[in-house]
Amino acid sequence: MYKVESLEQLMAAVPVIRAAVPADLSIAICDLEKFLAYWPGENINLHIQEGQLLHAEEPLTAAIRNNTPLRAEVPAEFYGFEFTGTATPIHDTEGRVIGGIAVQLRRQRELRIISDQIAASLAQASTRLMQVADGAGELAASTQELLALAQKSGEQVSETDKVVAIINNVASQTHLLGINAAIEAAHAGDKGRGFGVVAQEIRKLSNETVSRARTIQDTLGAFKTATSQMGVSIERIASIVQEQAATSEQISAFIEEIQQMSEKLNAFAQKL
Template structure:
């Protein structure tokens, strides 16, 4: 409580020096028992108080005058467009009689707090998105590995089918040779072997068709093996990319968590200013 003041005029004379000496921007209002007598606004904090303006019911200064106690209040931005911390202190003369009051308003660093809150909110949303991406990357990597396994199995099956085709061709070659031998024997038999010669001719024809078909199948299998090999290579690259992306998103998540912690500390620091 300010006391031993000769008069409000003497206090008013000292306030400009006091205001200039403050390490923070502030506005200062002085009043007697019923009205404001002087006001010194700050560059960024101005409540537009006019000398002669009557104290209103509920005014912190009027409450301080009536209670004889200093008051402090945190005024939100809804009232004046910016948040500030205000104090209201009774002023006593040398006889201990309250002759007026002094109010000091210091603008809070609400912008800094708001920025810190927005950063924290944005980081939370970014963290959720990164977590979703990381989960998707992990799923992509797993699916790629499964697909790679199936592709390699298909490639192995193609090589297995290639063995079956070789065996069919060998049977066809043997059948063709058998048809030639049968035709020779039919020729030796003369007219009696004419029917057998027709059968031998059909056998050779069938074996020739079989060889042609196996060659076609072999070409298809070769193309299939080449495609599955290319597909396996592509899937391997996709799997590697997914794993790399998952690792990168995990590092990014760690960075976001660290920045979020720094933002929380900034918020606490701003509230203490």
């Protein structure tokens, strides 16, 4: 029960109360019939006029009539903004109800809207970032597979070099055989003339084989170099992708922390 000697005494104390409270308040004081004074806040003004009669449905009227303090959450539909209102009966020194005091505290709806928007934006950003991280992970796996294929191709080229070496060896032996056959044909004179033609063809085939083998070897060498360079590039790409995936996870964790802070901000705004 709140007792005062007079409502005028309470009205004199209101400016001190408003200055002492670190919140934007509006305060109204009434007697049993009408409002006696109203102090609007900077951001909350119900436009109550001095001498304005109390409405029968006014919370302050109910508080005085029932001699019971009331508290209500007033939605934005009525005044364009949300606020918490209290209505408290005032008693004189003998305990009789002589009036009431109504206090309105604007709720920080804008703050909650901003925190909700931040939370929604962060949720979308987190979802997109997780998609990027998943894509980076898949790309990293693909580059590893491609790198393995490039390495295998290099190994196969190395094996092919052995085959080319064997061909060169056979060609060399064939060429030597052709030379020996030509010498023997020369020793045989006219009887070895036909054999000499065959020996010449053998040497010709040997020379062509060596030439073809060198061409193949040069081609395989170029392919091996390109494969090696491709492997280096793939390794670099894989390293970058892995770094991006790790960075995405770090950013995602940071966004999650901000989301938690936004939720705390929202919870705090709900209490304002």
